[in-house]
Amino acid sequence: MTTRIRPVPIRTVATTPAERRVARALALEPGGPPSLQARVANRIIRTSMKTAWHYSPDTEAGLLWIQKATALLGRFQTVPRGVAITPQELDGRTAEWVRAGAPDEDKVLLYLHGGGYFFGGPRLYRPFNWRLSAATGRPVLALDYRLAPRHTPADALDDALAAYDFLLSRGYAPRNIVVGGDSAGGHLTLALLLALKSRETALPGAAICLSPWVDLLCESDSHRLNKSSDALIPAGKLAWLGREFCRDKEENDPLFSPRRADLSGLPPMLFVASGTEILRDETLDVAERARAAGVQVLYQEWDGLVHVFPVFADFMPEGKAAFRHMAEFLLGAGV
Template sequence: MTTSTSPGPLHLAAATAAQRRVARTLAMEPGGPPTLRARIANQLLRATVKTAWQCAPDSPAGLTRMQRVVGAVARLQAVPPGVSTAPQDLGACTAEWVRAGTPDERRVVLHLHGGAYFFGSPRLYRPFSWRLSAATGRPVLALDYRLAPRHTPADALEDALTAYDFLLGRGYRAQDVVVAGDSAGGHLTLALLLELKSRGTPLPAAAVCLSPWVDLCCEADSHRLNRRTEYLLPAGKLARLGRLYCRGKDGDDPVFAPLRGDLSGLPPLMVMASGSEILRDDARGVAERARAAGVHAVYQEWDGQAHVFPLFAGFVPEGRAAFRHIAEFLRAAEA
C-alpha cells in the first residue's frame, strides 16, 4: 500500500489563498486607506517608541539613555534563513554587509539608517536591509555612522563619504551604486549627493529617500499640522535636536538643509512618505524642488502610515508593498 504525498484539495485551496493574499499585498498602491495591521502598528508605535522618546531628557545623558534602549532592541534583531551578514571596517566607522539569497555582486546599495542622528544601527535595521537586498537583487552595505551626542551630522557625512569612496575603491562603478536612506538617513543621502557633486565625484545611479528629514530646522508646516497624526516622532523633541545640530551654522548650508541646496544634476530620486507624519512637507518639498531643478523625481505619499513604514514590513502590508515600488523605480532608473 502506498501513501500519496501530493497535496489534497484543502491544502491546494489554502496555498492558493495565501498566494492571492501575497499578490494583493505586493500590488498595493499609495492613496488607499491604511490596513488594519497598519493601524495596529501605528498605535503600538505611539504607545512605545514615541512615548519613550517624549519622556527622555533632552540632555546628552538622555540621548545616551535612548541609545541604550534602542541598542537592546537591536540585539534582538535576526535575519531569516538565506540571509547573510558580515562586518566591514571602514576606519573611523564600520558597516555591515547584508545579502539576501545570491544578489548581483556587480551592483550595490549603500544604506544610511535613520534615528535623528543619535540612535540607530545596521543591526537595528536588519529587517529593513535584508528586504532591500531581496527586492533590489543587490548586496546592501549598511553604514554605522558616528552618532550624537559625541558626534555631529557633519561627522556622519564624513562617514558616508568614506563609505562611498570605499565602494568605488572596491571596484564598483558609480552607475552601479544606489544610495538609500530614511529619516535622518534621508537627509544624509541628500547631503552626500550634494557633497559628491561639489567635489566632482561621479554620482550614484539613483537615490531613495524614505520620510527624509531634509530640513533640520523643522520649519515646514507639517511639523505643526501633523503633530496629532504623527505616530512615531515627537515634534518638539525633533525640532530641539535640529536646532542643536544647526547651532552656529549657516541656515542655507546644504549640509544642514539640503532642501535649500542646488539639486540640479542629481541622479533620479525616489521620495516616499506618509501623509500623516510631521516630515510629510519635507518629503514633498524635496521632490518638488528636485523636479524644478530638472531631476527625475518620483514621489509617493501613503495615507495613514507611520514614519518610515517600510521599516515595519514584517507586520505592515504597505511596508512590504513599498519594497516593490522601490525595486520598480530602480529598474526604471537603470533603463
C-alpha cells in the first residue's frame, strides 16, 4: 500500500552503539511488524491516555478536564540544545516558530496539531515540531488555533487561514510553504486546502496528513473493526465528539468537505496511517480519491502502531523513521 518515491540516503556514519541504534531506527519502512518499543508504548498509551479519555464525561466539563491536563503536560516538554522557540502573534491569534539547527528561511512548514479539536497546542507538540524542522530543513510555524468547547472547528479553520495569509504577507512563495497536521489537524489541513482552493488563493507546495480525522461523523468501517486494536482513541468518544461538531450542519457544510469535496487541483500529499487505528479507512479513502482526482499522492500504512505514532517518536523507532519519510516525500515532490 506504499507508493515509493525517490529516496534520500542516510548519510550518517554510525560508529558508536547509540549511533547504530539510531541508524537502524531511521532505516525502518512501512509494512514490517511493530518494534518491541512500539508494542510497549502501545500498552502504556492504552492504559493511561485511552483509559483517561474513555472515562471522562461526555460534557464540556469533560473536554475541559482533558484540555487542562494536556496543557499541564505541555509545560514539561523540552527541546534539545540548538533548537530555537520564538513566539509569534497573528492578529490576535498565537503561534510559535520552531527552528532546529540552521533551516532554510526561504521555506516554511505550517503545522496544525491534533487533539480532537479540543486539546493540544504548540507547547505540547514541541518534541514533534523540532524533529519536523530538523528533518525537513525548514522552520515550523506551529499554530495555536482556538479549541472546543469554547470554540468550533470553523473557528480553527479561520485561524488556519489567517496563519497561511500571514506567511504570504511575510513574503513566502506558496510553492515554498508546506502545510501539515495530524488527526484533527489533518482534517484541518484538508479543510484549509479546500478553503484556499475555493477562494482561489495560491495553494502550498505540498501537504502532510498524519492519520487525518477525515470523516467527523466516524462512519468508515475501521471505526468499528479497529475499535479494540486502536491503542489511543476510544471510538465511542470520538463519534460523540464528531456528532457534536456536526450538529445542525448542512451536508454541504465545510466540515464535511474532506469527505465529499472535489480534491482535484490539490498539491502533492502524503498520507500516513496505522493499520490498527480507527481512522485507517478514511485516511486510505481520501488518499485514493485524491489520487483518482489527479493529485500526486503517497500513502503509507504502518502495522500495529498507535494513532499518529510520529508524535511518540521519543518512545518508538518507527516514530523517528517517519520524519525521514516526510523529508523524502518533500524532496520527491520537489519542494
